[in-house]
Amino acid sequence: MQDIAQNPWGNVHSPCRGPQKNQSNQGDIQVKLAKLAQALSLVFIAGAASAQQNVQKGERIEITGSNIKRVQDEGALPVQVITRKDIDRRGVTSVEELLMTISANGTGADNLSSNVGIQLGTTDRNNNGNSSANLRGLGASSTLVLLNGRRISNHGAKGNAVDLNSIPLAAIERVEILKDGASAIYGTDAIGGVINFILRRDYNGVELTASTDITQRGGGDIHRFSILGGWGDLARDRFNIMGALSFDRQEILNGNQRSFHNGFQPDRGLSPDTTGTPFATQTGSAGTALGTSFRTPAGGTQNFNRANLLSFQGNCDSVPGMSQYQDRLWGNLGFRYGCAFDYGGSEVITQPVDRTQFVGRGTLQIAPSHTAIAEVIASQTKATKSFEPYQLTTTLLPGANYPVNGPYYQDLSAYIPTFNRNLPIAYRLRCNDCGNRMIETVTDAYRVLVGLEGVVGGQWDYKLGLSQSGSKAESTMIHGYMYRSLLISALGSGQVNPWLLPGQSQSAQGAALLDAARADGANLFGGEARLTQFDGAVSGELFNLAGGAVAVATGFDYRRESYKFRNGENTALPIYQAPFDAEFPEVSRTIKAVYGEISVPILKSLELTGAVRHDRYSDFGGTTNPKVSLRFHPINEVLFRASYNEGFRAPSFFQLYGAQGEGPIPGNIADPVLCPNGNVAGADLSVCAIRPDARQGGNKNLTPETSKQWSAGLVFAPVPWVTGSIDAWEIKRKDRIYELTPVQVVNNFQTFPENLVRGPNGRLDETGGYIRAGFVNADGDITRGIDVNLRLTGNMWRGRWIANLDGTYINSFRSRIFVTQPYTEFAGQWSDRDIYPRWKHQASFTYEQGPWAATLFQSWTNSYKDAVPSGVVPPGFDPYVERYVIYHLTGTYTGFKNFTITAGVKNLFDKDPSFTAHNLDFAAGAGWDPRVADPRGRSFIARVTYRFS
Numbered sequence: 001m002q003d004i005a006q007n008p009w010g011n012v013h014s015p016c017r018g019p020q021k022n023q024s025n026q027g028d029i030q031v032k033l034a035k036l037a038q039a040l041s042l043v044f045i046a047g048a049a050s051a052q053q054n055v056q057k058g059e060r061i062e063i064t065g066s067n068i069k070r071v072q073d074e075g076a077l078p079v080q081v082i083t084r085k086d087i088d089r090r091g092v093t094s095v096e097e098l099l100m101t102i103s104a105n106g107t108g109a110d111n112l113s114s115n116v117g118i119q120l121g122t123t124d125r126n127n128n129g130n131s132s133a134n135l136r137g138l139g140a141s142s143t144l145v146l147l148n149g150r151r152i153s154n155h156g157a158k159g160n161a162v163d164l165n166s167i168p169l170a171a172i173e174r175v176e177i178l179k180d181g182a183s184a185i186y187g188t189d190a191i192g193g194v195i196n197f198i199l200r201r202d203y204n205g206v207e208l209t210a211s212t213d214i215t216q217r218g219g220g221d222i223h224r225f226s227i228l229g230g231w232g233d234l235a236r237d238r239f240n241i242m243g244a245l246s247f248d249r250q251e252i253l254n255g256n257q258r259s260f261h262n263g264f265q266p267d268r269g270l271s272p273d274t275t276g277t278p279f280a281t282q283t284g285s286a287g288t289a290l291g292t293s294f295r296t297p298a299g300g301t302q303n304f305n306r307a308n309l310l311s312f313q314g315n316c317d318s319v320p321g322m323s324q325y326q327d328r329l330w331g332n333l334g335f336r337y338g339c340a341f342d343y344g345g346s347e348v349i350t351q352p353v354d355r356t357q358f359v360g361r362g363t364l365q366i367a368p369s370h371t372a373i374a375e376v377i378a379s380q381t382k383a384t385k386s387f388e389p390y391q392l393t394t395t396l397l398p399g400a401n402y403p404v405n406g407p408y409y410q411d412l413s414a415y416i417p418t419f420n421r422n423l424p425i426a427y428r429l430r431c432n433d434c435g436n437r438m439i440e441t442v443t444d445a446y447r448v449l450v451g452l453e454g455v456v457g458g459q460w461d462y463k464l465g466l467s468q469s470g471s472k473a474e475s476t477m478i479h480g481y482m483y484r485s486l487l488i489s490a491l492g493s494g495q496v497n498p499w500l501l502p503g504q505s506q507s508a509q510g511a512a513l514l515d516a517a518r519a520d521g522a523n524l525f526g527g528e529a530r531l532t533q534f535d536g537a538v539s540g541e542l543f544n545l546a547g548g549a550v551a552v553a554t555g556f557d558y559r560r561e562s563y564k565f566r567n568g569e570n571t572a573l574p575i576y577q578a579p580f581d582a583e584f585p586e587v588s589r590t591i592k593a594v595y596g597e598i599s600v601p602i603l604k605s606l607e608l609t610g611a612v613r614h615d616r617y618s619d620f621g622g623t624t625n626p627k628v629s630l631r632f633h634p635i636n637e638v639l640f641r642a643s644y645n646e647g648f649r650a651p652s653f654f655q656l657y658g659a660q661g662e663g664p665i666p667g668n669i670a671d672p673v674l675c676p677n678g679n680v681a682g683a684d685l686s687v688c689a690i691r692p693d694a695r696q697g698g699n700k701n702l703t704p705e706t707s708k709q710w711s712a713g714l715v716f717a718p719v720p721w722v723t724g725s726i727d728a729w730e731i732k733r734k735d736r737i738y739e740l741t742p743v744q745v746v747n748n749f750q751t752f753p754e755n756l757v758r759g760p761n762g763r764l765d766e767t768g769g770y771i772r773a774g775f776v777n778a779d780g781d782i783t784r785g786i787d788v789n790l791r792l793t794g795n796m797w798r799g800r801w802i803a804n805l806d807g808t809y810i811n812s813f814r815s816r817i818f819v820t821q822p823y824t825e826f827a828g829q830w831s832d833r834d835i836y837p838r839w840k841h842q843a844s845f846t847y848e849q850g851p852w853a854a855t856l857f858q859s860w861t862n863s864y865k866d867a868v869p870s871g872v873v874p875p876g877f878d879p880y881v882e883r884y885v886i887y888h889l890t891g892t893y894t895g896f897k898n899f900t901i902t903a904g905v906k907n908l909f910d911k912d913p914s915f916t917a918h919n920l921d922f923a924a925g926a927g928w929d930p931r932v933a934d935p936r937g938r939s940f941i942a943r944v945t946y947r948f949s
Contacts, residue, residue, distance in 0.1 A: 062149070064176040064196040065185060066609070067553035067597050068539050069461050076609065076631030076641040078711060078727045078787060080104075080177040080806065084200075087172065089846070089855050089890055091904055091941040093213055093222045093248060094355070095164040095172075095197075096131040101842050103808040104179050104193065104787060106137030107861070107931050108834035109924065128475050129353070129383035129441035130155045131164040135179070135192035136731060136783060137813065137834045142649050142705075144182065144190040147197050147377070150465060150533065151186075151559070152447050156473035157527035159563050160652035163471060165381040166445035168357040170209070170226035170246035173200040179787055181709045181731070183647035184611040184627035187557065187593055191647040191707045191733065199359060203230030203242045211902075211943035216910065220253030220350050220936045238365040246357045252386070253350035255926070258935055260912045263344035263926035264323045269869035269877045269917040270927055271326040275338035276391030276428040279319050280498035281308040282412065285395045285426040293334070294416045306338030309499070312415045319502060321346060330871035337415075341430045344919040344926025348386040348436070349935045356380045370454035373465075378446045385439045389480060390431040390577065392491070397484075397576075399492045401426050406494025429498045433506055433514055437480035439524055445471040460540035468532045475524040483573040486517035519575045523568035527584075532560045539597075547601030554596045557615075562588035563653040582659035582697075589619045607631040615648075619656060623648050623704055641727075642712040648704040655737050655775045658698030665694045665742045665771065671764055672749045673756070692764040694742035696774040703777055707733045713787075723791045730784035738778040738817055742771045748818045752776060781815035782823070788841075799849030807841030807860075830867040830881070830916070832923045835931055837862040851895035857888040861932050867918040882914040884933050890941070900945040910938035 062069050065077040082098070092098045099105050110132040132140030132155075140161035145152070147167065155163040175197055182190040206229045213222040226246035232239040255261045263272050275281040284290045284305030293303040306325065310316045316324045316339035325338040357379040364372045394400040401424035402409065413419040447469035455461055490496050490513035497510060506514065537555030544550070565584030569575075595613035602608055609629045616622040627645035634640075668689040670678045675688035683689075713727030745755045755776070759769035785808060792803040813836040814823035827836045839862040846855040863883040890904030913933030916925070924930050 064146070064149070064194055065178040065180065065182055066611075067185060067537050067555060067595070068551045068599050068609075076607065076629050076639075077643065078179045078641075078713065078725070080179065080789075082175040082177070084173055087169070088900075088902060088943070088945075089853070089892060090857060090888065091211075091213065091890055091902065091906060091943070092169075093211065093224055094131075094250070095167040095169050098169070098175070099131075099133050099164060099195070101859070102135075102177060103806050103840045103842055104135055104177065106134035106139075106192075106834050107837060107840070108134050108137060108139075109931055110134045110140055111930065128157060128385055128439055129163075129165070129351075129381055129443050129473065130158045130161070132158075132161040133164060133195050134834070135177075135195070137810075137836055138192040138731070138733065138781075138783070139834075141652060142189060142191040142733075144186055144188075144194045145197070146186070146194060147447065148199055148375075148449075149196060150449070150467060150535070151469075151531060153445065153469040153471045153531040154529045154563075155527075156443060156445070156471035156529050157441070157475065157525060157565070159527060159529055159565070159654055163381070163443060163445065165353070165355055165383075165443065166357075166377075166379045166471065167197050168199070168244060168246065168359045168377060168379065169248075170228060170357065171199045171244040171359040173198050179727070180643055180711050180729070181627070181645045181647040181707060183625040183707075184613045184645055185595065185597070187591070187613060187615050188648060188650040188704070191649055191705070191709070191731065199361065200228070200230075200242065200244075201361070202234045202240045202363065203228065204233055204240070205230060205947055207945060207947045209943065209945040211941065213906070213939050213941045215253075215936045215939040217257065217937050219251065219257040220939075221251045222248065223251075224248035234363055234365060234371075240361075240363045242359075242361045244357075244359040246355075248355050250350065250353040252348060252352040252384075253935060255345050255347045255349055258349060258912075258937070260915070260928050261345055261347070261349055261926055261935065263342040263919045264340070265915070265927055266326045266329055267874060268915060269329070269874050270919065271323070271329055272340045272342050272344065272919060273330050273332075273871070274340055274343060274391065274428075275306050275308070275325055275335060276343075276393070276430045277308065277316075277319070277322050277339045277341040278430045278432045279308065279310055279322065279339065279501065280427040280429040281306055281311075281338045282410070283307075283393070283395065283426045283428055287423060288401060288426040289412075289420050289423045290416070290426070291418060291420070294418050296337070296416060299336070302333060302336070304334050304337055306335040307412055307416060308337060308339040309410060309412065309415075311337045311339050312412070316340070326871075328872060329869070329874065332871075342926065343388040343391070343430065346388045346436075347920060347924070347926065349930070351383050351385055353384075354382045367454070369456070370452065373449070373451040373453065375447070375449040375451075377448075379444070381441075381443045381445075383441050383443075384478070385441070386436045388430070389434050389436055390482070392429045392431050392487075394428075394491065395426050397488050397491065400488045401492065402498065403492065403494045408494065408497040408499060410499055427498055433496075433500075433511070434482060435480045438478045439475050440478045441473055441475040443471060443473040445469070456538075457540075460538055462536070462538040464536040466534050468530070470528065470530040472526070472528045474526045477519055477522045477524050477568075477575070477578060479518075479520055481519040481522065481578055482514075482517045482576050483519050483571075484576040485573055486513075487576055490514055490517050519571070519573075519578070522571055522575060522578075524578065525565065525567045525581060527565040528563070530562045534558045545601055547603040547606065549601070551599040552597065555594070557591070557593040557595070559591040559593075560588060561591070561653075562586055582661075584653070584657070584659070587653050587657050589617055591618075592616045605633045617650060619700075620651065620703060623706075637717050639715040640713075641715065642710070644708075644710045647707040647709065649707075649737075650704050651702040651737055651775075654698065656698050656700055656702055658775070660695050660697035660774075662693050662695045662770065664691050667691070669743070669746055672746055674763075687763070690763075690765040693770040694773050695770050696739075696742070699772075699775040702737060702775060703735055705733060705735050705737055705777075705780075707731055721793045725787075725789045727787045728784070729787065730782070732780065732782050734780040735777040736780040736815075736817075737775055740773045740776050740778070740817075742773045744817070745771050745773050748820065751778075751818045751820060778817045779819050779821075781813065783810065783813040783836075785810040785812075796847070797849065799847055799852075801848075802846045803844070805841060805843045807839060807843075809839050810836050811838075828862075829865045830918070835864060835929070837864045837932075851893055852891070853893075854889070854891040857890075858885065859888075860885045866916050869917050877917070881916045881929070881932075884911070884914050886911045886934065898947050900943075900947075902941070902943040904941045906939045906941060907934065907937055912937070 145162035178194040230242040449467035451465035453463040539553035541549040564586035569580040597611040629643035632640040679688040709731040711729040755772040759766035843858040887908040913928035
């Protein structure tokens with residue numbers, strides 16, 4: 001790997017192919033710009049400093065985004081490169097953390113803190129233990145993840161995206177991020193871009209590494225150990241064998257370990273809208289002690305339907321996590337005498353995760369120009385999702401109301417004159433005695449590859465590969481879930497006390513009943529994805545033009561993908577509120593693809609590249625996608641580049657083959673065709689007030705999502721110590737696969753007329769008639785923005801400094817489901833799935849002198865509009881989430897023989913996440929957002945690497 005100090009281009013391709021101008025001729029310029037350089041070095045601190053691969057001058061290599069091997073600085077596509085040195089300097093401990101340092105990566109629920117305890121819809125279900133990439137915020141399934149340039153299997157449970165936990169960080173040599181569409185090169189999923197993890201090759205020696213990352217405030221510590229070994233020199237011995245084994249542990253970070261994790265901040269518009277409390281709140285219901293509603297002597301004519309003894313006494317906050325229900329904030333005056341519980345604050349912030357990863361690679365030069373490769377990659381990830389205990393509502397559990405003759409019967413007649421102690425009590429209880437709901441997911445992933453690559457005819461590079469990869473995930477409910485019938489029996493017995501105060505505990509009888517109802521160890525699901533791939537490509541030069549050689553590449557790709565999913569619902573007894581999903585018998589499909597690419601140097605300064613690929617899927621047909629790019633290099637100091645391409649994303653197995661469910665829609669509707677004016681006075685109720693059946697689930701008629709996108713920019717190097725690039729881009733995605741509700745189908749029937757299926761007599765509500773909801777090809781979205789990179793280098797105090805900035809500005813992200821609707825703008829707005837801050841950047845300033853190196857990092861996420869409180873907005877409410885800016889400082893010393901020692905501080909100023917006025921009903925975090933911020937606070941890192949050969 002080329003040292004960062006030797007490569008002034010960082011993560012942009014140098015436009016300069018000719019000799020540099022004489023340094024002496026530049027002296028005056030450098031003197032005049034010295035002060036400017038010093039100022040810029042303070043402003044343009046940059047994120048992960050990147051460098052190009054160390055290759056011999058003139059050697060052709062393959063760069064992500066093209067199949068044509070070329071001299072590296074000739075590329076015209078926006079490719080960011082992150083090296084092994086960059087990863088080590090930053091103190092990164094997982095691939096997930098690495099991806100979060102990329103400004104072009106989306107700000108979404110793709111990490112292990114953001115997907116705690118929530119279901120994100122069918123496409124994102126079963127996300128347990130999975131972390132995903134999400135370039136441009138287009139969704140994890142629209143980012144293609146490669147390992148050494150080839151595909152790997154999707155996560156065994158999620159089924160539509162690669163699990164980053166399966167990528168072996170210890171063996172990564174570099175990461176190449178193509179910030180452009182690439183379906184013409186790689187096929188499906190490459191709409192948002194491509195992330196190619198390239199592993200170490202031809203390693204000789206042994207390397208031991210141990211690291212730790214310990215938080216100042218406790219919780220969330222990270223520990224890691226790895227061993228890397230290699231034997232044989234390919235150039236000398238004609239073989240190399242390399243192996244790497246690593247283990248890392250992310251410890252749990254509980255909600256009570258961070259004060260900002262707080263869902264009760266009513267003066268800022270945030271308070272839990274629930275009366276399910278550890279000290280139960282009685283609820284109004286016919287045939288119960290409260291009746292449907294009640295009044296109090298002090299309440300006048302206001303009717304109430306919540307009653308908590310502690311609220312009447314003004315003591316809601318005497319129980320940890322409880323507070324007075326904010327009836328005026330939410331506009332629910334009937335809840336005035338209820339207590340609330342900060343269920344969001346009781347969440348586990350960061351899941352505990354154990355990762356074990358292995359890489360084995362053998363390379364054998366079978367002839368001077370031919371090399372055989374064998375590779376085995378395996379990983380196991382164990383993640384435990386933990387979220388708040390059950391909220392039990394006894395009116396939804398027939399037979400669970402507290403009985404009149406129970407020993408803990410709570411008589412509120414002293415506060416409610418109409419209280420009838422001869423009737424049972426309906427209540428809401430946050431069942432702390434049930435315990436946090438905990439789901440452990442173990443994911444085993446692997447890839448086995450054999451390949452052959454080399455040169456034929458002296459000038460034609462070729463590669464062949466046969467691989468199989470798979471991912472199997474098993475989830476188990478290890479605590480907190482209960483068998484429904486046994487839970488009802490326990491509650492209805494009266495032996496379980498729902499009104500425990502701090503210091504009190506259940507009786508032996510009550511505890512025994514709850515323990516008997518536990519479903520600990522029951523299986524939640526098991527999923528398995530598998531990918532078999534046979535691929536090959538050849539590239540070389542055809543003939544010469546005045547501008548240089550015309551180069552071409554062509555290849556094929558044959559894949560077989562399969563997926564199956566088993567739920568654990570078929571237990572002896574039904575489990576209450578277990579997040580089961582539909583059973584999914586094994587399905588598979590084959591994909592056959594051919595592609596071609598040509599590079600034409602029209603002039604020495606002008607190169608045109610074109611590519612086209614045709615993919616044919618066995619389950620929905622074929623698609624052809626072109627790409628064209630232009631590179632114009634009029635002078636050494638400036639390079640212009642542009643590209644246009646079309647892309648696609650194939651429907652996932654869930655979206656195509658998900659189980660169909662059928663049942664009546666909730667409430668009456670008007671037939672939009674037979675009753676066009678709706679259910680108005682005098683309307684024919686036989687067609688204007690009907691309740692037809694609806695079918696929801698997968699849709700075998702889905703077509704791929706498609707995209708048209710372009711990028712245009714320039715790379716500049718006005719003086720030897722300044723380089724940079726700026727690229728504008730736009731992506732238009734159509735035929736977005738979306739899960740419709742029946743009501744949406746009816747309200748937009750002109751867009752989906754075929755989804756109103758009529759019976760023999762033309763009616764929706766007769767036998768054979770129904771509304772087809774579920775997955776459809778809806779409209780789409782348009783996103784556009786600008787990527788910026790700036791890099792400065794220089795000498796100072798007998799050492800060398802490097803400053804780098806990598807940022808992304810999102811000008812717009814507009815989306816709509818139906819063509820009849822206006823677009824909704826999401827850029828700079830809060831959203832429950834992905835957030836699109838206008839500006840994000842990563843920055844760093846590095847100083848190197850001898851064996852010493854120090855780097856100051858800055859991570860910046862811009863302010864965005866906050867979620868509006870659901871109830872009454874309090875005076876002075878700030879409608880914007882404050883920008884989130886943190887710094888890291890690391891130092892490295894290599895002065896001891898064979899040792900590399902790194903130490904540092906993450907979140908140098910112990911910055912808390914910015915406040916946001918949402919609880920975790922639709923997005924993780926209570927008063928903060930894990931999609932944006934790191935909850936660990938200040939932490940101290942140390943890493944030692946010892947190398948010997």
